[in-house]
Amino acid sequence: MGRITAPFGPQHPVLPEPLHLNITYEDEKVVDLSPAIGYVHRGLEKLAETKEYPQNVFLVERVCGICSFMHAMTYSMGIEELMGIKIPPRAKYLRVFYSEISRIHSHLLWLGLFADAFGFENLFMQYWAAREKIVDLMELTGGHRVILSSCAIGGIRRDLSEEQIKIAETTLMHVKHELERINPIIMKDYTVKKRTVGKGILTKDDAIKYGAVGPVLRASGVAQDIRQLGYAAYGDLGFEPIVETDCDSYARGVVRVKESYQSIELALEALYRLPEGEAAVKVKGNPDGETLMRVEQPRGEVLYYIKANGSKNLERLRIRTPTFAHVPGLLKMLPGCNMADVPVIVLSIDPCISCTER
Amino acid sequence: MATMIPNVISNLTRRPQTRLYPFEVRQPPLGARGHIDFDMEKCIFCSLCAKRCPADAIKVDRKGKTLTFEPLHCIVCEACIEGCAKDAITLYEQWRSPVTELYSKIYTPL
Numbered sequence: 001m002g003r004i005t006a007p008f009g010p011q012h013p014v015l016p017e018p019l020h021l022n023i024t025y026e027d028e029k030v031v032d033l034s035p036a037i038g039y040v041h042r043g044l045e046k047l048a049e050t051k052e053y054p055q056n057v058f059l060v061e062r063v064c065g066i067c068s069f070m071h072a073m074t075y076s077m078g079i080e081e082l083m084g085i086k087i088p089p090r091a092k093y094l095r096v097f098y099s100e101i102s103r104i105h106s107h108l109l110w111l112g113l114f115a116d117a118f119g120f121e122n123l124f125m126q127y128w129a130a131r132e133k134i135v136d137l138m139e140l141t142g143g144h145r146v147i148l149s150s151c152a153i154g155g156i157r158r159d160l161s162e163e164q165i166k167i168a169e170t171t172l173m174h175v176k177h178e179l180e181r182i183n184p185i186i187m188k189d190y191t192v193k194k195r196t197v198g199k200g201i202l203t204k205d206d207a208i209k210y211g212a213v214g215p216v217l218r219a220s221g222v223a224q225d226i227r228q229l230g231y232a233a234y235g236d237l238g239f240e241p242i243v244e245t246d247c248d249s250y251a252r253g254v255v256r257v258k259e260s261y262q263s264i265e266l267a268l269e270a271l272y273r274l275p276e277g278e279a280a281v282k283v284k285g286n287p288d289g290e291t292l293m294r295v296e297q298p299r300g301e302v303l304y305y306i307k308a309n310g311s312k313n314l315e316r317l318r319i320r321t322p323t324f325a326h327v328p329g330l331l332k333m334l335p336g337c338n339m340a341d342v343p344v345i346v347l348s349i350d351p352c353i354s355c356t357e358r
Numbered sequence: 359m360a361t362m363i364p365n366v367i368s369n370l371t372r373r374p375q376t377r378l379y380p381f382e383v384r385q386p387p388l389g390a391r392g393h394i395d396f397d398m399e400k401c402i403f404c405s406l407c408a409k410r411c412p413a414d415a416i417k418v419d420r421k422g423k424t425l426t427f428e429p430l431h432c433i434v435c436e437a438c439i440e441g442c443a444k445d446a447i448t449l450y451e452q453w454r455s456p457v458t459e460l461y462s463k464i465y466t467p468l
Contacts, residue, residue, distance in 0.1 A: 055412035058435045122362050129375045136387075143391035149435045157436070158389075185362060 003031065010039050014117050014343035017353035021330070021346070028339045035327050041357040048317040053079060053287060054153060056314065061147050063319060064355035066106045067297040069098045069142075071319075071355075072151035074295040077231060078306040079153045082287035089275040091155035092233040097168075097274075098142065098150055099232065100267035104175065105134045105146075106298030107260040110350045111186065114253060117347040118195040123185055130178040137171045140164060155280030165271050176264050183257050196250035200333035200345035203247055210328045214300020215259065216349055219244045219251035226296035237269050249348040256350075286310050297322055299350050321355040386451040391434035393454045396425060398468045400446035407438035407447060425465040429454055 003026050010018030018039035024032040044063055048056045060075045061068040073095055080087060112127035135145050142148030142158055150158035160168070186192055202212065207220035217224055218241055225241035227234045242258045244251035287308035295302050300322030307316040326349040333345050377384060386392055403425065405418035415431035416438060418424075439447045 051412060055410070055437070058412040058433060058437070122366070125375075126365070132375070139390055140387040143389055143436075144434070147433075149391070149433070157440075189362075 002026075008033075008342055008346070012343070014347060015351070016113065017351065019327075019346065019351050019353050021334075021342075023334070023342065025339060030334045030337050030339065030342065033331065033334050035330060037327070037353060037357055039357075040354050042354075044358045045317050045319060049314055052312040053308070053314055054283070056317070057152055058149060060317075060319070061149060061151075063358055064297075064321065064352055065146050066109060066352065067102055067299070067302075067355075068147045069102045069151055070295055070297045070302065072149075073099060073232070074293050074302055074304045075306070075317075076151050076153045077295070078291050078293040078304050079287050079308075081291050081293070082289050082306065082308055083153075083283065083285060085154055085281060085283060087155045088278045088281060089233070090159070090277045090279050093270045093274045094156040094160065094279060095151065095232040096234060096237065096270040097160075097267050098148060098156070100263040100270065101134055101138060101141075101168075101172075102148075103263045103298045104260050104267070105131060105138065106350075107256045107263070108134065108179075110256060110298075110347075111253070111260075114344075114347050115186065115192075117344050118192065120192065123182070126182045126185075130175055130182065133171055133175050133178070137168055140167060152280060154283040155278070157280065159279040160271075160274070165274070169268060169271055172264050172268055176261065179257075179260060179264075186253060187257060193250060195341070195344055196248065196253060196348075197246075198248050198250075199337060199341050200249045200252075200348055201247050202329050202333050204245075206332045207247075207329065210332060211325050212300075212329045213322050213325045214296065214298075215252055215255040216300065216326055216329060218242060219255045220247045221245040226294050226301045229294070231295065233270060233273075234266075236273075237266055239266060249345055252348045286312055287314075299323060299352060300325060319358055321352065321358070323349070323352045323356040326351070327356070386453060388451065390451045390453075391436065392450045392452045393429065394432065394434060394436075394439065394447055394449055396427065396465050397446045397448065398465055400444045401425065401465070401467075402444055402446075403467075404443065406441045406443060410437045410441040412437060423467050427463045427465065428460075429463060430457070430460055 003024055005024045008021040008023050009015050010020045020036040022034045023030055048059055057072050060071045063071050108127050108131035112124045115123035139145045141164055142150040202220050204221045207217050223241045223243045242255050244255050288310040290307040293304040303320040305318035309315045403418055403420050403423050408416040408418045413431050413433045415428045417426045
């Protein structure tokens with residue numbers, strides 16, 4: 001049987017971003033692949049060295065459009081640790097609220113794109129209609145629809161009023177009801193299962209070996225969630241990571257479906273238990289020293305290394321985003337699958353190439 | 359796909375999820391970051407806003423008393439509003455309308 005090597009991406013109808021996979025096929029089966037990235041490098045890490053450290057909050061938000069708040073939060077947490085700043089309890093709960101609505105937004109966006117990947121456009125529209133409510137909520141609370149700019153070093157810049165809290169609670173309950181209507185379709189539908197069950201297997205051992213993170217790791221049976229470290233107010237809220245043991249594309253979808261419910265619960269819990277008081281403290285001085293900060297993003301663990309030298313500018317900012325950890329996993333998921341399953345399996349890791357390349 | 363049939367039928371009678379833009383324009387919520395504007399009666403050209411701006415959208419000539427603002431570079435982060443000692447910058451909820459060419463606004467003392 002002859003072998004052919006054909007590129008998948010960087011321009012491909014199913015890919016929102018330019019991931020390039022050189023795939024070798026034998027007949028219609030994938031036998032080998034080599035991933036390549038480097039099409040959307042923006043040099044944000046270098047740019048961060050030229051900006052002053054409070055300005056970098058807005059810069060790191062632009063690493064990823066979807067989990068922008070969590071990038072700002074991770075960076076702020078790092079600087080706060082270096083400067084010994086203790087943020088008020090209200091800011092901690094607000095950070096949980098903003099993080100969780102970002103997570104719901106990301107998961108709904110992905111579930112829509114996933115449905116679109118196997119040609120289920122009606123479902124795609126249903127998910128994005130539900131997501132629109134969350135985006136409206138983000139605009140009401142944070143001011144922007146996607147890039148919130150509500151996190152700052154020392155706390156939160158956008159405190160919530162009583163009225164906003166009520167609207168947020170109503171919206172989250174509405175989205176929960178919408179998801180209860182839509183989710184059974186992706187969980188039980190015959191055609192969805194036909195395209196996802198048993199495809200793109202990443203076993204538990206391989207997931208650990210290839211350094212998978214987030215929902216991909218949890219779908220392979222490893223109960224690891226960085227939120228368990230208890231940053232922001234997660235330590236007080238308490239939750240159990242969602243784990244699936246099937247290790248396939250379907251399991252990765254189920255993890256995200258269940259996590260979107262969990263995120264709604266966590267966001268509501270944070271609002272119910274929101275303490276009174278200030279939402280931010282004033283920051284004076286410059287950071288000095290180095291730190292490593294980890295936060296659970298919708299796609300998995302993000303890692304920030306910050307090195308400061310006591311001046312307004314940072315010496316080094318290093319960001320490792322979750323998709324960077326997921327790309328090696330594709331080397332295990334794809335070989336052996338059919339050519340037609342490649343888009344679905346690639347989408348199952350929720351690739352975000354712009355944040356990977358920064 | 360059969361599970362979607364009730365949904366497809368209900369869609370025949372339901373209102374569309376989208377708006378008939380531009381005939382029906384959505385009003386931005388209170389506190390939305392639309393655009394910013396400068397009040398030249400209050401501005402003293404201290405350039406604090408320009409120093410804080412992460413997008414380098416504001417440039418201040420302190421000697422020449424001119425403030426150049428590039429609305430298309432502005433990310434409406436409110437850093438300038440927080441930094442302004444004279445409350446000369448205001449946030450408006452209305453979004454800036456799309457344009458086809460880059461432009462800048464030049465402010466001089468009234």
